[in-house]
Amino acid sequence: MTAFLEYLVHGLSLGAVYALIALGFVIIFKSTEVVNFAHASLLLAGGYIAVRAQESVGFWAALLAGVAGAATLGALLEWAVIRRYRGADHSVLAIVTIGIDIVLLTELARRIGPDILTYDDPWGDALVTVGSVTVPQTRVAAFVTAALLIGLFLAAFRWTSWGVAMRAAAENRETAALMGIRLGRVSSSAWAVAGALAAVAALFLSVFPTSGLDRATGEVALAAFPAAIIGGLDSTTGALVGGLTVGVTEALTTGYAAELDFLGNGFGHIAPYVVMVLVLLARPAGLFGTRELSRV
Amino acid sequence: MSERLTSRLGWLLGGVVLLAMPFYLERFWLQAGVFAMAAAIGAIGLNLLTGSAGQLSLAHAFFLAVGAYGYCVFAGDSGSATGLTGWGLPPVLAAVLAVALAGAVGGLFSPIAGRVRGPYLGIATLALIFIGQHVLLNAHDLTGGFNGRAVPPLSVFGFAFDDSATVVAGVPFRSMEKLWYLGLALLAAGALFARGVLRGRPGRAINAIRDHQTAAGVIGIPVARTRGAIFVLSSMYAGLAGVLLALAFQHAVPGYFGIVLSLEYLAMIVIGGLGTVSGAVIGAAFVTLIPQVLTKYSESLPLVSAPGTGGVAPGEASRYLYGAAVVAAVLFLPGGLARLPVPRWARKGARDKAPAPTSRNMEVST
Numbered sequence: 001m002t003a004f005l006e007y008l009v010h011g012l013s014l015g016a017v018y019a020l021i022a023l024g025f026v027i028i029f030k031s032t033e034v035v036n037f038a039h040a041s042l043l044l045a046g047g048y049i050a051v052r053a054q055e056s057v058g059f060w061a062a063l064l065a066g067v068a069g070a071a072t073l074g075a076l077l078e079w080a081v082i083r084r085y086r087g088a089d090h091s092v093l094a095i096v097t098i099g100i101d102i103v104l105l106t107e108l109a110r111r112i113g114p115d116i117l118t119y120d121d122p123w124g125d126a127l128v129t130v131g132s133v134t135v136p137q138t139r140v141a142a143f144v145t146a147a148l149l150i151g152l153f154l155a156a157f158r159w160t161s162w163g164v165a166m167r168a169a170a171e172n173r174e175t176a177a178l179m180g181i182r183l184g185r186v187s188s189s190a191w192a193v194a195g196a197l198a199a200v201a202a203l204f205l206s207v208f209p210t211s212g213l214d215r216a217t218g219e220v221a222l223a224a225f226p227a228a229i230i231g232g233l234d235s236t237t238g239a240l241v242g243g244l245t246v247g248v249t250e251a252l253t254t255g256y257a258a259e260l261d262f263l264g265n266g267f268g269h270i271a272p273y274v275v276m277v278l279v280l281l282a283r284p285a286g287l288f289g290t291r292e293l294s295r296v
Numbered sequence: 297m298s299e300r301l302t303s304r305l306g307w308l309l310g311g312v313v314l315l316a317m318p319f320y321l322e323r324f325w326l327q328a329g330v331f332a333m334a335a336a337i338g339a340i341g342l343n344l345l346t347g348s349a350g351q352l353s354l355a356h357a358f359f360l361a362v363g364a365y366g367y368c369v370f371a372g373d374s375g376s377a378t379g380l381t382g383w384g385l386p387p388v389l390a391a392v393l394a395v396a397l398a399g400a401v402g403g404l405f406s407p408i409a410g411r412v413r414g415p416y417l418g419i420a421t422l423a424l425i426f427i428g429q430h431v432l433l434n435a436h437d438l439t440g441g442f443n444g445r446a447v448p449p450l451s452v453f454g455f456a457f458d459d460s461a462t463v464v465a466g467v468p469f470r471s472m473e474k475l476w477y478l479g480l481a482l483l484a485a486g487a488l489f490a491r492g493v494l495r496g497r498p499g500r501a502i503n504a505i506r507d508h509q510t511a512a513g514v515i516g517i518p519v520a521r522t523r524g525a526i527f528v529l530s531s532m533y534a535g536l537a538g539v540l541l542a543l544a545f546q547h548a549v550p551g552y553f554g555i556v557l558s559l560e561y562l563a564m565i566v567i568g569g570l571g572t573v574s575g576a577v578i579g580a581a582f583v584t585l586i587p588q589v590l591t592k593y594s595e596s597l598p599l600v601s602a603p604g605t606g607g608v609a610p611g612e613a614s615r616y617l618y619g620a621a622v623v624a625a626v627l628f629l630p631g632g633l634a635r636l637p638v639p640r641w642a643r644k645g646a647r648d649k650a651p652a653p654t655s656r657n658m659e660v661s662t
Contacts, residue, residue, distance in 0.1 A: 091414040277408065
């Protein structure tokens with residue numbers, strides 16, 4: 001039972017981090033109709049900037065630098081590439097983001113090389129014990145930070161004029177533009193916010209108990225894709241539910257790996273994808289996604 | 297008329313040059329050529345799915361793996377000396393079965409491939425890549441695990457595609473020379489078949505679904521079934537490409553069939569041109585040959601240095617190149633992109649001159 005609770009806490013914390021990534025992914029999709037396959041490399045870029053900067057400015061300033069760097073990179077990509085596309089069919093932009101991903105990932109993998117970069121985070125490998133449950137402090141910090149950021153984002157989405165502009169653009173781009181909303185600003189801010197959230201997620205994906213940031217961290221972050229799909233690509237609520245589902249599934253299947261041995265070594269890492277396939281079989285639009293109705 | 301004649305002459309000349317290559321090229325370039333041909337077959341399949349039907353797939357590498365390991369298992373030695381499963385079937389039968397197996401696995405995924413649309417399917421197919429890698433690494437007796445397994449050479453009616461030398465016109469023909477001709481024949485057959493599919497009723501049906509699925513449904517095209525079927529066909533092309541790749545490698549390693557390979561195939565069809573057979577072939581040649589050229593001439597090229605010296609290695613340089621080429625192709629070369637994303641301005645121009653190709657297609661199939 002203790003083990004189960006520990007796995008569950010671990011899973012919820014991991015899930016909150018995935019939800020951060022998935023949320024950024026969903027914001028980009030809602031505001032620009034782009035399925036952003038470069039999201040994982042955006043995350044890796046944020047993490048890389050933070051780790052490299054901390055030698056000279058210390059952890060907190062470096063984290064800020066990473067967040068700012070990833071946000072700038074996101075906005076820059078939107079401005080330099082996505083906005084240049086004048087076609088009507090935005091699904092083709094998914095392929096452009098694959099091209100961006102190839103270039104970014106190659107560059108980052110070349111810079112990182114075979115190294116494992118570690119953060120000088122204040123939590124280290126310290127543990128928290130509540131009752132019989134012991135979890136690393138980093139997991140608690142991850143959950144609290146993610147929950148705060150998600151709450152902040154949802155509040156801004158609901159109550160600020162930026163959020164209204166965002167929702168209006170997602171509802172109907174042309175009408176929103178006619179109402180005086182500047183679509184360019186909406187989409188570049190969406191990319192910037194998504195980049196910032198991803199950079200925070202990069203931190204929590206590479207602190208204890210993980211060994212550090214390496215070239216494969218981007219691949220770990222790919223598990224946020226199933227999170228977005230499980231929840232439904234155009235739903236912020238879905239991103240949260242999907243993220244938590246993926247996190248808990250991964251933590252439980254990894255925790256009970258010994259019992260699940262017949263499924264092969266390392267099943268935990270692919271469990272999110274199995275869940276995604278099952279969800280898609282039942283609901284092709286995801287749990288909270290808008291179902292496309294076309295009766296013929 | 298004269299235009300047609302020149303194009304025929306061009307094809308004839310190209311064919312003769314390709315047929316003569318094994319007499320002049322060294323093994324390195326022959327192997328690169330066989331890889332390019334295998335990639336071209338795979339890319340034609342992916343282009344049917346992504347270019348013509350508008351369905352993004354990141355699972356192409358997985359189906360290549362199914363073809364490659366399917367062949368290894370079906371044709372492998374049935375003796376238990378290696379600890380690997382092998383049915384010991386005749387290699388030709390094994391190759392056919394491997395392609396069929398890839399199609400069958402694609403069919404298993406068709407409940408999703410038929411209902412999930414466009415880039416959304418791209419994420420869904422990520423699942424196949426990761427689950428596939430998991431199975432490849434864990435099913436030791438089928439794939440040999442991390443280190444992979446040797447690929448039994450193909451033999452057709454006693455003619456073996458192995459390294460035993462057959463002397464033709466004074467040139468010793470070893471495995472690569474023989475595989476070159478096999479690859480050419482398979483590529484030609486695959487290209488002709490795909491062209492037939494695209495020009496016939498199925499091609500019009502998948503284009504109609506890509507351009508407007510509701511309209512396609514209205515005129516009586518079974519949308520989900522057609523999407524599922526094109527997914528299966530594309531998987532079979534990938535399976536065939538996998539068999540040929542395995543034969544060229546002579547040793548199949550699971551690590552090769554990862555997500556990077558899938559991205560390479562997408563790059564091929566985008567650079568070459570979405571929705572056309574020739575586009576797939578050109579793109580495949582571009583993406584597979586660039587790393588080889590850069591590796592071979594890395595010393596004499598600026599900005600590129602040998603692997604491990606700290607500079608930009610040839611593999612990385614080629615990835616920068618084709619990644620940027622993908623972005624540039626979509627943004628600035630809509631003509632090279634054939635027809636999937638007809639930009640608004642191009643569409644308007646086409647409407648002024650003639651009925652848009654898509655609406656014409658739909659009229660024909662009604």
